Amino acid sequence: MDGKRFIVMVFSLIFILVGISSYYMLYKIYRKEFPVYDLFDDMSVLSISASLGEDEWKVMRNEVFPDFERRHGCRIRAVNIEAGDTLKKIEVMHKAGKMGIDVLFLDNMNLAPYVEKRLVLNLNRYRDIMDKNVYDSLVKPLDFNGRLMFFPGRPNVQITYYNTDIFDGKKYKIPQTWDELLDVAKRLKKEYGTGKVAIHGTLDANTTSHVFEFVEAAGGDITDLNDPGTIKAFAFLKRLYPYLSVETKKANWNTTNKFLSEESIYLGKNWPFGMNIIVKQNGKNNIKAYDTWAGPEGKATMIGGDVIAITKRSKKHELALEFAKYLMSKDVQKVFVQKLGWPPIRNDVLGKVPKWQRPFFNAVMNALKHGKYRPAIMGWSVVDKYVNKAFKDIVIDQGDVKTILKRYASKMDEELKWLK
Numbered sequence: 001m002d003g004k005r006f007i008v009m010v011f012s013l014i015f016i017l018v019g020i021s022s023y024y025m026l027y028k029i030y031r032k033e034f035p036v037y038d039l040f041d042d043m044s045v046l047s048i049s050a051s052l053g054e055d056e057w058k059v060m061r062n063e064v065f066p067d068f069e070r071r072h073g074c075r076i077r078a079v080n081i082e083a084g085d086t087l088k089k090i091e092v093m094h095k096a097g098k099m100g101i102d103v104l105f106l107d108n109m110n111l112a113p114y115v116e117k118r119l120v121l122n123l124n125r126y127r128d129i130m131d132k133n134v135y136d137s138l139v140k141p142l143d144f145n146g147r148l149m150f151f152p153g154r155p156n157v158q159i160t161y162y163n164t165d166i167f168d169g170k171k172y173k174i175p176q177t178w179d180e181l182l183d184v185a186k187r188l189k190k191e192y193g194t195g196k197v198a199i200h201g202t203l204d205a206n207t208t209s210h211v212f213e214f215v216e217a218a219g220g221d222i223t224d225l226n227d228p229g230t231i232k233a234f235a236f237l238k239r240l241y242p243y244l245s246v247e248t249k250k251a252n253w254n255t256t257n258k259f260l261s262e263e264s265i266y267l268g269k270n271w272p273f274g275m276n277i278i279v280k281q282n283g284k285n286n287i288k289a290y291d292t293w294a295g296p297e298g299k300a301t302m303i304g305g306d307v308i309a310i311t312k313r314s315k316k317h318e319l320a321l322e323f324a325k326y327l328m329s330k331d332v333q334k335v336f337v338q339k340l341g342w343p344p345i346r347n348d349v350l351g352k353v354p355k356w357q358r359p360f361f362n363a364v365m366n367a368l369k370h371g372k373y374r375p376a377i378m379g380w381s382v383v384d385k386y387v388n389k390a391f392k393d394i395v396i397d398q399g400d401v402k403t404i405l406k407r408y409a410s411k412m413d414e415e416l417k418w419l420k
Contacts, residue, residue: 044074046319050105050306051083059339068326074319083107087114090311094119099313102320105153105306109205112376115144120309121317123148129325133346141373142307149309151324152345154336156271156305157371158209159289159363161256161278163266166196174267175293178217178236185243188266195245196266198259199237201396203388206252210269211237211387212302216372217295223375223383223416225390225409231402232296237395249396260287271304275360276341288359291366303371305343337361343368379416386412 052060057078065076079101081089086106093099094117106114114120124147130139138152160174167174172188175181181197188196200206208222214237215222220229241248245265247255256270261282269292278284292299308327310320326332333349336342341357343364344350350361374380386408393399 043316043319045077046074046103046316046323047077047079047101048103048105048323049079049081049086049101051081051086051107052105056340059335063335063339064327064332068323072319072322076323083110087119090114090119091117094311094313097313099311099315101311102314102316103323104309104311106150106309108303108305108307109374110380111142111150111307112144112378114309115147115149116378119312120149121312121314123151123310126321129321130328131330131346133330133348134328135345135347137368137371138303138345141303141376144376150307151309151328153306153308153327154342155303155345155368155371156343157301157303157364157367158213158269158271158292159360159367160267160269160292161260161274161287161289163260163263164286164288166266174290177294178296181293182236182240182243184267185240189243195243195248197243198245198248198251198256198265198268200251200253200256200269201244201248201391202250202252203392204252205384207391208384208387209302209304211391212372212374213292213300214295216300216302217297219297222387223377223412225386225405225412229297231405234390234394234405235401236295237391238398238401241395241398260284272343272360272364273341275357279356289363291363292370299370300372301367301370303368303373377416382412382415
């Protein structure tokens, strides 16, 4: 054997050993990360993942899963995976060739990577499992380059809660425009000695959601911090902030319900589930809601919520598709509306909601009419980071709008380029 052939054989052996070692390491990671997913070959078990609260899981287990299990002679295994961890875990299972999750309930904020990495099933062939009563406006944004990659699961949109003892239509009217919002905030602070209006100012995804709505209402683009509409939105928020409640720095999806219930604020935006906390649980029947206020380019709300996806390497596509169809059905959507306060994906459900909830759901449906989806880009976390930096420097610290936005726009653009 000559020297060249020997070297080739040695390197070939090294490559084989490296490949085996890499696969073994990946499999060890899979076993460590996912010890409960041993039944991926059991065709009678359908595994789903979602990021839900305990009360939400309780409704799923008691009101939703049992009927499907009876109809299809299967068992549903539900796994709670936090939204920020789902992509990594699904990717590990996908690469290991041992997909332990069949159906995903995904936050619509971060869908692009699942498509780019080919982790989910192309649903074009299965469009017809969606009933004609499913809102078309919720389906269109789930189309990626002509491919339907997700089904609508639950839309979510923030509504504006207000205290009717204060906003009685006489002394104070609910603000319908930015100018009216600023005027109300000023007058309330002057009368009570402290701000009584709050926005989400916790400098995280909560804040980004509210900034997104202001930017859209100004005709801006949240992925372009130099956009004239984006500049206009930050300039208005800077003017508004001195008149907001001190609770703004602590206000998020959870605490806003508390502040409204305790009447430390009289006006604030939050998700619809708040109606169950504020009114049903805390007995605050004087709290009502409407859609939102309008900016220079009209009203704008951010559509959040979850979508349904089926993992590409699941061995149970047929059963998974049946479950997706079941989740979108009228009966299940009624459960979501009545038990959880989730907005429906269908136009034939709202007539069944309890009387006290109807005004809130009317606000929700009006808000959805002005709904905008966040951009489906790989680098949303980058956008989130710089929007919050800009909010702190401009809105909270009252810095120069254009100078700060120009600086962060450059940094954001540079980081986004690396992801393209």
